[in-house]
Amino acid sequence: MKRVGIVLARRIAGGAMTLVAIVTVTWLMYWALQPAPGRFVYPGGIRVTPAELKDGAHRLGADRPKTTQYLDWWWHLLHGNFGHMWTGASLHDNVLTTVPIAPILYPALRETLSILIGGAILAVLISVPLGAISGRRVGSLADRLISVGALVGVCTHPIVTGKLLTQWFGIDLKWLPAGGYCSFVKHSIPPGLGLAPTSQPCGGPVDWTTHLILPWCTFAFLFLALYTRMIRASVAESIHEDYVPTARAKGAAERRVMARHVLPNASLRVLTMVGMDIGTALGVAVFVEFAYGFTGFARLSIDVMVGDPAADAIDLPMLLAVVTVIALIVVVGNLLVDLLYAVVDPRTAAADRAGRTKEIAAGVM
């Protein structure tokens, strides 16, 4: 247990280092691009004068020494404060109003995490039995069908899956809502405001689930295909190990042989893969959100990356917030994977996972 503690401490330190490195690189990249933050205060294209640009940068605090800005940002982050974004800044009566980031970031994050977590659970729940059935008897009819299905799943872009699912189940058959997100908590509008009963905003666990079923399926389709292939390979490999006939010789039922002897081995590879796929999953979420008209975190991050190319302006606070959150998701996700790894396989709890290379999988990102 002590070793696990040491490994955990090392992982946390490594994760913190990754976070610092990514944020620092973002700052450096931003300075290297030399954008004009003043444009957020004075939107006006080529008509903006250099004096106005300078004034705008001053009002946003972007003309302070770079080390001050950098350290100041960290100081605020350590207090859980992402600051105010530059987009939407408006100057009235010589007073600059800016929009705080947190009230935009957190609801968006809720949407994306709903997709990611639900979709991941769905993918694992389906891919484990499929992979086990497929890998147990390589070459059987079931194996062939599953393998072909998995190949198709790996090769289909999520935007296509999303588009077709929303067209068939949302628009043509009308079984499920075709798009949009509903919050898990219902905020009902009190009667007496002149709203018809039917126009209550949707919300609550039931609406939340029905709106998320198609996005979950879209997200899961790709990953369940990837994981089915991997579990199949792993099961097919370990089914010939000595401990499987041993277990059978002891009289263990086939189900028990799979559940207790073969699949735990496969789960190690699944865990390694999950840790590496967190970033990829965020990339897939971009397309899932787009296909269903969500405005979640993935969409937000794409918006920030695109920025306003015509205005040559990058919303630095928002960019940093997005980058930090992604890095945090990846780092925390990997920590969880490491912890699970230690639970599943105490033997390799102390071993370094870094050496394992990602299998080339025809993923999307």
Add this chain to the structure above:
Amino acid sequence: MAAFFDPGTAPRDGPIEWSGDQGHPDVPSIVTAVTAVERDAPRVAPRAAWKLTLGRFLSDRAAVASLVAFASVLFASFAGGPIVSAIVGHNGFEQFPYATNINLDPSGVWSHVPTTQQVHLDQYGLILPPPKNAPRTLMVLGADGPLGRDELIRVLDGGKASIEVGVFAVLISALIAVPLGCLAGFYGGKVDALVSRLTEWVMAFPLILFLVFATVHLGPTLRPIGWGNHIPAGVPMVALLVGAFTSFYPLRLIRAQLLTLRNAEFVDASRMVGASGLRIIRRDLLPHLVPTLLVWGAVAVATDMLLEVGLSVIGVGVQSSTATWGTLLAQTTGTIYNPGFGAGVHHTTWHTVWPTLAILVSVISLNQLSESMRRAIEPWRR
């Protein structure tokens, strides 16, 4: 044939001498048995390893099927457009106003549309039907949307651009990954630590965000680069950026392989006779990487084609007037920055299905090709 099979001239051991103390001469020992087999067997020169691999590859049904499938995709993409154009008499750029109905919905599969370019309006500004005797032209898969271009030819032409993106991107990532991977894997130490840390950080991040950021900031400079219709403008940009940002995968593969190979005996032997590090990499190690790179390359072409689809759907890839499978899909989904452009209006589900089918055939065949190559190269790892 004589080189491989020539019992007559094959050198033989001298005659076997029997001595009394070796036991009964009628019951030969195992040594004599083996020697006898060696003596009588025809001498066959060992076949080259690549021939064995090729033989294994060609005797695998799935391998040949995927090879044929991808070859036909290649043929259809590069020659299909011109051939169909020559048969039906129009190309994928021409717009036919009368290929759409009055609501701008495109005509369906196998429709003969009037080639009339001039739209006739009546006195109230409403669109009049085309003249009765107007010459007609065949659109096999119908029109592609409100603009009324030939969907089939655009899907075929789109394949050209998409495959070019995939292939160029793979070449670029190999160009980046091989030198860096050799440095990291062969020399190890600080270079290796730096490279692997960097790859870890970059790979943890969603690739699509990097690509979007890079295309937005480099797009104005790079997007116009192209070479007429052969390499449509925008293809080199997407290939360059996709290739650069996906080079981390082969980099890790090469590094991992060299980390084990650099301690191999043949490397020690090379070093012992005084070969420099560069020479060892070039002569002894690079040939070992070829199978890995082939297996990776086939999958990577497929992955990069899918990335191109993603970029087009976001709206930062190849310009939307150029047909690629990505832009064809983006027409129906609408791009993130122009959601109203298509988004199901003036398009049917078929307009999603055709490019998707094309992508599926090529990507699946590439995946299977890679898998079959791996099996042929490493038959011991089923």
